[in-house]
Amino acid sequence: MFDTLNRPGSRLLSLTDVSVAFGGLAALSDVSLTVAAGEVVAVIGPNGAGKTTLFNAVTGLVPLARGRIDLGDQRIDGLYPHEISEKGVRRTFQNGGLFGHLTVIENVLAGLHSRIAANQLSIILGLPSARRAEREAVARARELLAMLGIERLADELASNISGGQQRMVEIVRAIATNPPLLLLDEPAVGLAPPVRQELGAIIRRLTKSQGLAVLLIEHAIELVMDVSDRIVVLNYGQKIADAAPAEVRSDKAVLEAYLGHA
């Protein structure tokens, strides 16, 4: 389904002169950036710089005032969030994006929603085809959980597991359909350093083995330096840097943006 998008090096996501405004306040101004398949691009910047707005714009939760967003050769700005999701954009959320009253495996199954081939009628009637599709999905969900080593949590209620485990489950849920593009919103918040390293290893594994492209919002600098191929720096809704980690680290404008804020 997503084959053509996964060719390594192919331009997957491109934002062109994207601007988002909330009642007169410019949250994003003329931001352009690209992410290629297999690339990890980190988006950093002080609080309020527009990072989460950027994610919300890509996933269709906020409308663009100007500019366009393309996934592969398809324009996606203006589509409904669930349509953009079906085209291959998945994300995690900053503050608990899990479905708290469902179990871990049910959360992953929710991520597999579009892959379960069962229509309304066959579900209601309990037809064998629907049951089969469901069982296949459950098997796939268990595989995915096992891949990240958390299969034993499958029947735990999502709100009952630890923060770090919740983060893992969110990632499993987001990659369940092998999407070409994954948006991670501050995945390392509240995680202890060893867990952060594990997270970094997982991200690297996913991008190298499956050609996944990752756009990452993160404040934890070590994780960012460790994992990113490129870093984009936002400040006051504008892009002030877009280069490899080593260059960004010594960029004057970036330092000013961070040090200039108490």
Place this chain on the structure above:
Amino acid sequence: MLAQLVVSGIAQGALYALVALAMTVVYRATTVINFGQGDFVMAGAFAVYVLVVLAGAPFVVSAVLALALLFGIGWAIYAGLIRPIVAGPHLALAMMAVAVGYALRGVARVVWGREVLPFPRVLPQGSFTVGPVILSASDLVVAGGVIVAVAVLGLVFYATPLGKTAQAIFQSERGAALIGINVAAFQGAMWGVAAAMGALGGILIAPITLLYPDLAASILIRGFAAMTLGGFGSFPGAAIGGVMLGVSELLVGAYVSSTLIDITAYLVIIGVLLIRPSGLFGRPIAVRV
């Protein structure tokens, strides 16, 4: 004719305004919508009935006692039943308010039985004619009672230290707590005030209407309609919404059809929430994905 309808409608609407104002007090103080407010009104009427008819007390004394009693009941309900679950899902809060209202109604009905109780005439009878308009004494009493109550509350709210405290809590519960205000006690008091306001409504209409426990439901819906029209959370909105509803009902009844009087409130609710959910003076309430 039109003037008469408007004036009578204002008198009627004063009552709706009182109900809506009481619900707005609760809403601003605790962000809960009290689905049992209609039952506070009935409880007030019922308390006055018991005191006047069964205990033989004078009307004014009974009224004051009923107000005090309902104030206490309102505070107790908040402290014992609402506050413990206030951080939980909205469904639970709505259900609790509904259940409390029904418990009150059940108590009343246990004593009341199935009959409709007549209330002795304790208010002045007769009417006054001002120009083309006839005002009945009871209209004046109801409207007058509401205006006095609203004026007193408004004065307290805007011009006294207690009122300043209230304003602080309405603006930011956490901020008020941080500066040492006993938010929980205040919120209990606000529920008490709302219950007393409901009781006042009941006391005002008890002598002039046939009372039965199910009146609570129709009063509740009219309170909702007034709040919806005026905008949830707005005091002037609640008052104006109530009066507008009262007038609209009579206008609809006279110029369109009398069978539509009952459903004017429902149509207002449905229409306003679908077309302009924030009402006249309220804040936006719709969520879009």
Place this chain on the structure above:
Amino acid sequence: MIDAREADAALNRRTARHPSGGIFWLVPAVLLLLPPLLNDYTQYIVNLALVYVLVGVGFNVVIGNLGQLAFANAAFFGLGAYATGILLHHYHAPLLLSIVAGAIVGSLAGALVSLPALRGIRSFYLAIITLAFGELMRWVYVNAEAWTLGSMGLHVPRPALFGWVLSTEKHKFYLFLGIVTLLVAATANLLRSRIGRGFMAIRDNELAAAAMGIPTARYMVLAFAWSGFVVGTGGALYAILVRQVSPDAFTLLELILHFGIVIVGGLTRIAGSILGAVALTMAPELLRDLPGYEELLIACLMILILLFLPGGLVTLFDRVTPLFRQRYHRV
């Protein structure tokens, strides 16, 4: 005292190996053995309980699984009852067709009521607008006299299924049991699928649900329509059981019985709705001659449950047996 979360987790590990699907079909099988043992009045109560099982199961889909404060349930119930009653009274339509009509009218009402939710009306505001809709429907029952015969109510003739007259409560029981079993099974199928998980995803985190590709608007309408379908069928059966359909039967007092069933039994869970229906059906009947006690009982039960056992009575069973555990996927 066992910590509730630990008990939950332990239970989950146990049930992963013991699916409880088989139990479900055991219940109607056992119930089939009942009729010879019961007198007519008790059988009537059992039939009434079956009606309220549908009411509870249907209501729970919107209020528990989808998580919306839609209080129009009495309207779905009443519209289903009136649709069936009108067809049977005025047109002497075939019984099954009349029941299906009640279900369809209920589901159309459900879809209609979903509109404000689609426009973003939530929480208390949705509750208020749906309450207003319910009361508006009652006014329609009273005023559409040509069909509903107004406040006097509609008399439903004795039901006959393909020529076989259902003259006793026992006869009605078999029909009701069949219909209720099918609809409860269908609802269970719906909840234990990607659609059911979609409902609950919308309830728990609407934005995240959309981010998973779940079509939130379509599923909201579907949940409401299904709820209306099931509750409307309940209304249809009610009309046939009580043989009298009048506006007083669908007031806010009726609605609080519906609230009681889902809250006291257990929100979101089918076993909870069934338990609640069985527990609370007794109440109106037993307390019919004591005015006020019915409201008091239901209200006090609700208050106690909301304060001390928010998961409903069904959670009491959970501590002892995994049988009623609700799973939202098939193993």
